[in-house]
Amino acid sequence: MKTISLKTAKIHQVFEQLQVDFAGNLTHDAEEHILEIDNPLGQGLIKGISFKGGISYMEFDMEFTEDVMLVASSTQYTPICFAYCSQGQVSHSFGPNGERHELENFQTGILTSKTLQDNVLYFEKEMRLKMILVIVSPTKRAGNENHLNHELQKLFFKNNVVDNFAYIGSYNLKVAEKVRQINTVSVTGIARKLMIEGLVHLILALEIQQHSDDLKNATVQESSLTKKEREVVRELSVFINNYPEKQLSVAYLCKKGGLSPSKLQEGFKMMHGTTVTDYIRDVRVRLAENLIKTTDMNISEVVYSIGFISRSYFSKIFKAKYNCSPKEYKDKQRSFAISA
Incomplete structure (x- = not known):
């Protein structure tokens, strides 16, 4: 040694x-x-x-x-x-x-x-x-x-x-x-x-x-997940971040990772502090915020590019996270760019 x-x-x-x-x-x-x-x-x-x-x-x-x-x-x-x-x-x-x-x-x-x-x-x-x-x-x-x-x-x-x-x-x-x-x-x-x-x-x-x-x-700290299963949860988390536009269901992720629904949910709760569905939604909203800020895409284009179907639902969860509507956020970004 x-x-x-x-x-x-x-x-x-x-x-x-x-x-x-x-x-x-x-x-x-x-x-x-x-x-x-x-x-x-x-x-x-x-x-x-x-x-x-x-x-x-x-x-x-x-x-x-x-x-x-x-x-x-x-x-x-x-x-x-x-x-x-x-x-x-x-x-x-x-x-x-x-x-x-x-x-x-x-x-x-x-x-x-x-x-x-x-x-x-x-x-x-x-x-x-x-x-x-x-x-x-x-x-x-x-x-x-x-x-x-x-x-x-x-x-x-x-x-x-x-x-x-x-x-x-x-x-x-x-x-x-x-x-x-x-x-x-x-x-x-x-x-x-x-x-x-x-x-x-x-x-x-x-x-x-x-x-x-x-x-x-x-x-x-008392988890039934093995080290290999924790690694699978990490890999699925990366997959969700890489492909947020896909219609990802718990069943699909279980099949992809070879985990049972209970193991999958336990892993996301343990490592992310949230459910699988809420994690996917949060990833999409964060990506949407970045697209609104850095691209010329309109709100509808952003919504559909990240896998959401309903614009009204997207606006609701976006406002809950950022305390303003997607349109208000985009207008603020545009005003900032002009003043700069």
Whole structure:
């Protein structure tokens, strides 16, 4: 097993150390660090970027040829880490001899530790791993009591006493969608950083909300779906997003994915927090909003292009989501374009 020790929480120093240990090619784009690895140790990418307020983002898309143990030493100022695994699985422990916590694909996790406690991540060999970490660190400036890290400590820790804390949450595909959006950001420079920062804040909000929902409903994590069935739900979700204009029924999706109706509904409720029908409707409405904003199609053309039959029904659900009718929305977009 290859062991890598990180003695710093500063992103640029972390990547300098990772470059030495992994012998990769390190590049930068608007303060984003990108480490490309293609050698006998493994193949893939590790990316990271820091934002104001002590928030950092790291993304792993790697496959190692040997087991890797990444040991991050905790400083006096303990960060709170929000983890998400979209492919494969990763293990965590407090110290190399501590109990291991498994984070599977599509699961959220919240990790932090007491002062000067090592945090260890274990990456299995010959397994493709895709995971992210959103790291919220305390700042040393005045007024730190109002910092996000302090607010999160009040949320997660009793009497604001920081201790070893590992929470493995429910399965969630909303986070996976935000990670996908980060990876499709094609602009460069400061615009890229701002777009990624906005999406990272959304990921952080989704993880916090997931934790809150799990506490309210302890049965959420108890799912009868296997790992393969969860992957099928993800694939069907992608299919719905790619073909929203198709008349997709529960029966059709069950047949396509090889799932029973109860398994399909359970999967969508668990990973999207909604039913299959409501998810399809939401995908269509979001696509319609984008078509109204970015094309010259009239409302009727938009309605029929996304699979709706009734324009009046579409107008009703569009207004419920965006607080205005499709026509009003289009007129506002047109007025904005003219004034610009």
